[in-house]
Amino acid sequence: xxxxxxxxxxxxxSCTTCGALVVVEEDLRTVECPYxxxxxxVERPPQAGRPDPVFVLAFTLDREAATSIVNSWIKSxxxxxxxxxxxxxxxxxxxxxxxxxxxxxxxxxxxxxxxxEDYTVTVTYTTTDSKGRTVTRTxxxxxxxxxxxxxxxxxxxTDTLVTASKGIGNAELESVExxxxxxxxxxxxxxxAGWIAEEPSLAADECRRTAQSEMRESIGQDLAAFxxxxxxxxxxxxxxxxxxxxxxVLLPVWVFALRYGxxxxxxxxxxxxxxxxxxxxxxxxxxxxxxxxxxxxxxxxAIFVIAGLLS
Amino acid sequence: xxxxxxxxxxxxLEAGDLRCAVCGDVPExxxxxxxxxGLEQTVLRCGQCGAATRYDARSExxxxxxxSGELKPEELTDPVEQTEAxxxxxxxxxxxxxxxxxxxxxxxxxxxxxxxxxARIEDLRPLWxxxxxxxxxxxxxxxxxxxxxxxxxxxxxxxGQTDMVFDDVLISASRGLSDEEAYALSASYSLxxxxxxxxxxxxxxxxxxxxxxxxxxxxxxxxxxxxxAASRLQEGHIPGSRFRNIHVRALLTGLDTRRMSFPTWVMxxxxxxxxxxxxxxxxxxxxxxxxxxxxxxxxxMIVAGVIxxxxxxxxxxxxxx
Numbered sequence: 001x002x003x004x005x006x007x008x009x010x011x012x013x014s015c016t017t018c019g020a021l022v023v024v025e026e027d028l029r030t031v032e033c034p035y036x037x038x039x040x041x042v043e044r045p046p047q048a049g050r051p052d053p054v055f056v057l058a059f060t061l062d063r064e065a066a067t068s069i070v071n072s073w074i075k076s077x078x079x080x081x082x083x084x085x086x087x088x089x090x091x092x093x094x095x096x097x098x099x100x101x102x103x104x105x106x107x108x109x110x111x112x113x114x115x116x117e118d119y120t121v122t123v124t125y126t127t128t129d130s131k132g133r134t135v136t137r138t139x140x141x142x143x144x145x146x147x148x149x150x151x152x153x154x155x156x157x158t159d160t161l162v163t164a165s166k167g168i169g170n171a172e173l174e175s176v177e178x179x180x181x182x183x184x185x186x187x188x189x190x191x192x193a194g195w196i197a198e199e200p201s202l203a204a205d206e207c208r209r210t211a212q213s214e215m216r217e218s219i220g221q222d223l224a225a226f227x228x229x230x231x232x233x234x235x236x237x238x239x240x241x242x243x244x245x246x247x248x249v250l251l252p253v254w255v256f257a258l259r260y261g262x263x264x265x266x267x268x269x270x271x272x273x274x275x276x277x278x279x280x281x282x283x284x285x286x287x288x289x290x291x292x293x294x295x296x297x298x299x300x301x302a303i304f305v306i307a308g309l310l311s
Numbered sequence: 312x313x314x315x316x317x318x319x320x321x322x323x324l325e326a327g328d329l330r331c332a333v334c335g336d337v338p339e340x341x342x343x344x345x346x347x348x349g350l351e352q353t354v355l356r357c358g359q360c361g362a363a364t365r366y367d368a369r370s371e372x373x374x375x376x377x378x379s380g381e382l383k384p385e386e387l388t389d390p391v392e393q394t395e396a397x398x399x400x401x402x403x404x405x406x407x408x409x410x411x412x413x414x415x416x417x418x419x420x421x422x423x424x425x426x427x428x429x430a431r432i433e434d435l436r437p438l439w440x441x442x443x444x445x446x447x448x449x450x451x452x453x454x455x456x457x458x459x460x461x462x463x464x465x466x467x468x469x470x471g472q473t474d475m476v477f478d479d480v481l482i483s484a485s486r487g488l489s490d491e492e493a494y495a496l497s498a499s500y501s502l503x504x505x506x507x508x509x510x511x512x513x514x515x516x517x518x519x520x521x522x523x524x525x526x527x528x529x530x531x532x533x534x535x536x537x538x539x540a541a542s543r544l545q546e547g548h549i550p551g552s553r554f555r556n557i558h559v560r561a562l563l564t565g566l567d568t569r570r571m572s573f574p575t576w577v578m579x580x581x582x583x584x585x586x587x588x589x590x591x592x593x594x595x596x597x598x599x600x601x602x603x604x605x606x607x608x609x610x611x612m613i614v615a616g617v618i619x620x621x622x623x624x625x626x627x628x629x630x631x632x
Contacts, residue, residue: 016354017363038363043351054337055329059368095368104335106319106562117456117464145463151470153452154562156320158335182389182526184329190373193355194365228454228468228556243319245336252368273368 005166005203006050013042027166029097029197041189041197050200051248053187055102057179059095059195059252059273066254066276067093070269073278074258080292082285085267088260095273097197097250098168101204102181103160103211105241107219109153112236115229116144144231153223153237160218162210164200164248168255168270170210175279176272179251183274187250197250204246212241315340322447322566325525327390332529333566392484392521392528392570396505397439400574400593407576408432410596411589415580415603423606426582433586434579437516437593439509439572440485442493443532444502447477447566451540454558459551466555473548475540481573482535484521484528488575492590495600499592500573521570532568536561 010026018036025031031040046052061069067090074086120140129135159181163173185191216239223235252273257266270279315324315338317331330337357364357375367374402410416427423429451473456466479502483493512518523531537559545554574593579586582604589601 011350013350013352016352036363038354039365041353041355043353045349058366058371060371062368065369106334115468117461117466117468119464143463147462147468149454149468149470151452151454152472153560154450154472155452155560156334156562158330186329189353190355191366193353193363193373222560226452226454226558226560228456228470228558229466245319247337 004049005206006047006200008044008047008050008199008201011042011044013040015040027199027201029199030192030195032194039194041192043189044199049204051204053099053250054247055184055249056097056187056191057181057183057249057251057274058185058191060183061252061254061271061273061276063093063095063254066095066271066273067256069276070254070256070271070278073269074282077282080284080288081282082260083288084260084264085258085282088258088267090256091259091266092255092257094255095195096168096253096255097192097195098173098253099164099198099200100161100173100249100251101164101207101211101246102249103162103208103215103244103246104156104158105212105215105244107153107155107157107215107239107241109219109223109237109239110150111153111223111238112148112150112234113223113227113232114146114234115149115227116146116231116233118142118144118230146233147229149227149229153219153226155219155222157215157218157241160211160214161249161251162207162214164202164204164207165198166201167198168253170214172270172279173251173253176253176270176277179272179274184249192250200248208244208246211246215239215241316565320564320566322563333563389524389526391524392441394439394441394521394572395570396507397509397572398500398502398505398574398594399509400437401504402576402591402593402596404435404576406596407435407578407591410591410599411578411580411601414589414599414601418603421605421609422603423582423609426603430580430582430587432578432580434577436577437513438487438575438577439512439516439518440483440488440493440575441519441521441570441572442484442497443482443528443535444479444569444571445477445482445532445536445566446479447536448564449475449477449536449540449561450564451475451544452560452562453540453544453549454556455544455549455554456556457549457551458553459549465553467551469549469551471548473544475543477536477539480535480539482532482539484523484531484570485519486522487517487519487577488590492600496573496575496590496592496598499595499598501594502571504594505571518572528568532566533561536563 008027011024013022013024015022015033015038017038020033020035022031022033024042029042120142122138123141124136124138126134126136163170219239223237254271254273256269258269259266317324317336319336320334322331322333324331324338354363355373357378360378362375362377364373364375412427415430454470456468460467481497483490485493540559540561541557576591576593578589587602592598
């Protein structure tokens, strides 16, 4: 049975500065009063399946710094990106605290693998020498002996981050990782004042499955490094987790919309609000690539034709 | 010491830790408790002028745009490591000098014959070097190649899992000593003699500080634990007598780390215009590590002797054949 995704409906508050009625959009934790610009942090009544944030990783890049990073990133893209992208306009720049689960577990793995142990042998072979005589010579060859290995492996997996937001998917979050978790702070509404903060909108079980598959992947990589021998292959592992823990963390990301054509959808660019890493890539223009390939082929053909005529 | 321990791995947490450094769990005290059941609505206000303020990314603080008052949020804690205890010297200057002399006299045949009499001690200085001492239980998962069960290759793979207890294992944080020097000295100290403060250290003494932050320290400690486990595995856990590619993963419980400073005499002696360095434990003059010159003349003599004997034997064999 899966728990339903948490949903935080829109609600109305009255601004404590000017008294106006302000609508807090659904799945948001913050709002700015449209009349007096007072930034509000709104903590909704507790709800099953929607935990409170435990940690915040605060923004260290402000809007100008983030914008200039994105602008120079766009300029540095290759020549094959779609036309107009490099002249595009950045719209709707938002600094968002993205809800995500910081996951950890004790991992147990039973593994089997083929381990390659190298050895050298001296081989005799016959060949013909410079005078055409048949001679016998020797050389050393490296061979690999494959041995079976089975074992058990246990470790703690820490620092696995998965998105809890429907808005920004896990792949998009991964593209701006890593975050420096040494800068974690306890949750405090102060750090959110004036910023957009989302409430988790994905069900905790779904996030847990994503976290487990991310942890399986990292254990797979570590197991490959853990194997002895000169080489290894066929590493199979049955990984289980126990003592799982998860805590809600708000991560700082800057979200940009790049508008570049009348009838094109704007492209979303996400950057890490802590270290400025830009995620994602710009779409390529197949027309430009095709044109370049065609042009090079034609140029080559022309050279051949000219060379043929000259000789 | 504050005795808050991690629920999951029982490691003591340190002041300012938000998460357990060993297993990543969060102590229960930190998880915010649901206080109210209703709607909480906060506008952050400047303490001086009452204006609504916001968090500023550039200064990493909350800043009032009207009166430029500033409100620092909770500081991040990643302090530089500090020594908690010093071990006293039990070997004095003269003891260190005579230990060096007797070591120089007992280095064996291939050293210069006048080494003991001609070596001049140029520098002799007390140093307290910094290191971590840890206790932990570890479930060690390992793999390695060894000669046991080898087929065509010299090596066969092995794997296993074993529980280990580490008591008072020392990991160097020293810049002044090499890892080998620190390792050689580490067994000579009696940790029970540690004092929280030094009373009047000698004027020429160097008190080494930890120059790493807590977060880096933990990486070095994890690395040190793997190394300690790997060396213990070679004493009976891995089958065979020759080993390579030892891989260790340790699942730690109850990791307790202390920061200490260890006394050592650092000496330099000169022999024929060259300086050689020696370190002597400040608590056991027998534990000493250093470099000494080799007598090339003696080595040449031996080599020449061997060659001449060989030639002579060959000649005799030819004559009698």
